[in-house]
Amino acid sequence: MKTNIKFHKSFTLAIATLGILNSCAEFENREMFVDKPQSIIDQETRDSYEVLKKYIDYSTQPNFKLGAEINIADIQNNTLLYRLLNTHFNEYSITLGALNHNTNVLTDGTINTEAIDNALSKNDTTPRFIHAGHLVWHENQQDGYLNKLIANVILPGISGIDNVVDFEKDAVGTSYPTNVNNATAKVALDPIATGNSGKVLHILKNPSTVFPQFKITLPAGRKLAYYKNVTIDFKGDGCCGFYGSGMRMAITENYGNPNLTGYGSPQSFGIPINAWGRGMMILPIANLNLTPAQKELNTFVLTIGSQTGAPDYMIDNIKMNWEIPGQTIVKTPEEKKEIITNEMDKWLKSIGETGKNRINSWSVVYQPMDNNNPSLLRGNPSGAALPANTFYWQDFLGKDYAAIAINKIKQYSNQSDKIYITETNLDEYPDKIDGLKDFIAYTEQKGAKVDGIATEFALSFDSDKSKVENALSKLASTGKLIKISALDIGIGVNITSATPSFYVQQAEMYKWFVKVYNSNIPANQRGGITFRSPVDQLTSSTWRPNEPIGIFTNRNGYQRKPAYIGVIEAFQNK
Template identity: 25%
Template sequence: MKYNKILPAIALSCMLFTSCDDNLMDWGKDPDHGDITSAELPLELAEKISRYEPLKTYTDFKLGSGIDLNLYMNDAVYQSLVNENFDEVTLGYDMKHGPMVAANGDLKFDKIDAFIAKTKEAGLSVFGHTLVWHQNQNASYLNSLIAATIIPGSSGPSSLDLTALKAGALTGWSAWNAGAGITVVDGAGLVSGTKAVKLISSASSSSPYQLQLITPLIPIVSGHKYEISFFIKSDQTGQGRVAFDAVPALTNSYPQKDWYGTGAAKSSFFATNSSWQQVKFTLDGADFVAGSTNFKFNFDLGSLPNVTYYVDVNTIAAVDLDAVQTVTNLITNGNFESGALSPWSGYGNNSTRAISASGAGHSGNYAMVLMNPAAANNYEAQQVFSLSTPLEINKEYTCTFWVKSDVPAALQFELQGANYNADYSGTFNVTTSWTQVVKKITTTKGDRAKFIFDFGATAATFTIDDIVLTDGSTTGGGAGTPAVTIEKTDAEKATLIGGAMENWISKMVGHYKNDIHAWDVVNEPMKEGGSLRDGVVNNPAADEFYWVKYLGKDYAVTAFKLARQYGNATDKLFINDYNLEASLAKCDGLIEYVKYIESKGATVDGIGTQMHITLSTNKDQIAQMFQKLGASGKLIKVSELDIALGTKSPTLEQLANQSAMYQYVIDSYRQYIPKAQQYGITIWGVSDNVEEHKNWLTDQAPNVWDAEYKRKHAYKGVADGLAGKDVSKEFTGDIIIP
């Protein structure tokens, strides 16, 4: 076998470092020297790096890589580098709460199941990252669990017929474009157990009318104002408007009119989120086409794709604000203007009952006349009205009527139920002049189905008119009551969020019980000074949710217990944080928190230190951090190691210093962490390729392979650190050219 030249190796070196040593020889046979021996060949750095084995060859602890799921599944070169060089992989994003948890709290496993299957084929283990964190959460879902209960106000009865929706059907309603579906669903309304209309925009939806639900016809009275209102929420940030079907009824069917907001913020669109909110605005006379007798309005919810909206059925209303407001009377014949007593009936003590002569009523032509011929007791003579349905229990009702008698007399009324049990008004005096009686009475049972006048105590003739029994509800328009917001108590929130944590951890850990045997259970619990985060944050991001805010200091205790309960007894459960090398106080605080967690009966197997560092990171503090972590007695993992250079075009010196820093970190880990506590090191990211750095360390060149997936100088630093020596010193320099 002949060794005759090294041109390919020199070319590789030039390509990697952009310049070559001008003094390098063009190796070939020198006739004055004889054959070239391998010991005489110069071995350049690029050639050395190319001769290194895969990284995992050089260590017996777990060597991991923080990877991108889509690149691993779809980029063959990327996948090959990961498979050849690492024992374990950690997904940077896709296994976190945000991407895994759906709007209803269910988990979406398909994507990760496919990933797990692919890593099994390659012989890789997967590190679970991460169960309980404050970022990358489905905060919309979690906040919806603890959102205040909103009881909608009423401006009066709606002119819109909701009969079909309340029965679970869309009969009479229409949709120009139903998007990804419009249905009426049970249990999704504002109040527990009530119905909501569920509307889903399609993946391509981009215009309001691409998801549109149209009401039945709503009758209108010329000149009257109408209030449109409803409660709505969505599984993520959404946008909607109300438009009007061209009957024609409105002067602006697809409004540019700003219905919502105030001042400069007024808009024809409203925003939605995971909390119920009321949309309300008023149509006045100028908004209607003259002569219109009815109109329709549309829910236009197609502006944004893949949004699921819920509109509470019971709160959709079109109220005539100028309608005459009247009290709802449970006595259907209380003014006797029909000239008949029905459905009143009576008996006892030879009493009689009749309609008065025309003109003898209090405010109209007729009244009810009751005659008791002889004094007895109240109950000997009674006049009864049977209600259509029993009254509600423990509810206050008001009874008013006008009454007079031919002689001073006594009278009472009662609300009677089964077995003659009743709630009584008490006896009151009646004079010979018309007097209005106003009495409040509260029901004590839910069977009160009869209203009864007891008039047997006095021999007298009573004339009674304008009888009203009401619970205070009204019909017609006019000013109503505002919405009422009921906040959940701290205890209620703790129960709901505790349940959400168990749902998440039990399903996640349980589903992957046979596939994943190490987890980041709690991520980034500490503040920089070493105290525990408290969740008090101004303007949190859309995906931020602080479990500690609702579950307190023991949130991590609960998380570790749940991870152990639903996983395996031998699983390795970690707590993980960043900047432990930059803030030794934070490192101390994390170790103390681990002690607290274990004092409460949970077990923490390991501590992860992320180590997102730079060339200027203090090396002495790195050593001190490892010494502190080693003294904890726990498994120690460098969980997210990368070294940012601050540029995407580093110099040779920066590349060399990056390599030296990688080696220093690994050397320090091996030096200060006892062998039995060395879980392993995970390098965060594979290469400097832009696809890996869209959301992390953009233009920082932090990784071991460059943007073209070629080994950088850092590859040698990592390998030498793992091996505990300069591996390249053992190379002979022989290059075989076929």
């Protein structure tokens, strides 16, 4: 059978092999070794180093902090990244969005710092130094709210009708003054009352002409300049007012016999003879050519009636139409400055009190200097339309804006906190350092001490090293603490395309930068180096997405990269 044949063949082979082994004079036990991949050996070497912060000598540089940018959500959720940074760094930097004005200030001006407070509360249990900012910036501002506060006040036009005389409260027989003697203008019952009126004024004189007069006081806040016309109800017979020389009107300060301005006859207004023409007779006030002084009157005498030789007619419901035009109340620069100062106070009070005894240093003002005119502040002096969420505080507070901001954050936080002004792109715009130096001198003359200058470097393999060294040298000449508040070095490709040689070059670049920082910045001026992203960027990141810019990977438990050793060797001056 096939199965048995296979078995016997195998058994015979086993016996033969055993015989060969037994025939040897001495048995030799050989172990088999498989070489480790070089990548694993390299990783084990990197892992054998101490945590990063232990390689810093603080004895000669007491202000130096080894920092890492962190999201407040990582602090609050005690993430693996947060625990990694706890192990390797002694300062957190909270500057990427968490303390932006429009992140914490709502559209109605309400300030909500609950997220920051919660994160800082978590950090209270294992405290680290914290650098925070950027408090006063031109980007990421709640610009809609701020601009609304300083906008000119636009008052819309309003209009209406005042019924200045209607006789309803008068007793029958009550007399009103007239412009001449021997005439009567008395309140009477309306002979054909229709519900619009119960009492009217009966004007009677024979054979001469007469005009009744009314002392009128307008509602508070209104003046004759706002009034457009006088409307009057009229009823007259053909013999005694309906016909004649037409209606007449005058406005004076006192009673008397004024010159009257002529208008059309009652018939010309479409009023039927011997019947009420209610609301039909409208007499424009503009025809009176009032003087500027008269237009300011609130109380005056109205003389009005029909020019006829034998007056015998009735009038009722004297009304005046008014219109207050819309106007724009322009806010002065002084008013705008006061408003924006108060808003800055409210904003920095909220942040300062939240960070009190938790935050140790602040980037109070961010990017103050203009790239094209480095001796001047950034701003929008032309008043041109700005991108969304953009607001220049300095346009309203002037050059004092940094001093105002610094003094307020010191007022609400701790006097011992370090104060930085942060400027960027100093390798490309080194003249900004001179402008910044002058600006800091001005700010300190205003009583606001600036401890240091913070700056950022986003470098690559092809970055001009001479420009970087020049910027660091010029920064050192200011005599201030110099803090690298955001450092990252890219390799020009994404994570999936990176080769070991790229990582070696990145390590050399990190090593070079740390060494050149130490060689250019005196020990007593070193404020520290903060890694913008200690771990490689995720695909979803807004800054250099999917680029391996960190000294740790962003996967497999955040493994140390060659750059980790490069940084250590720089601190060891190797």
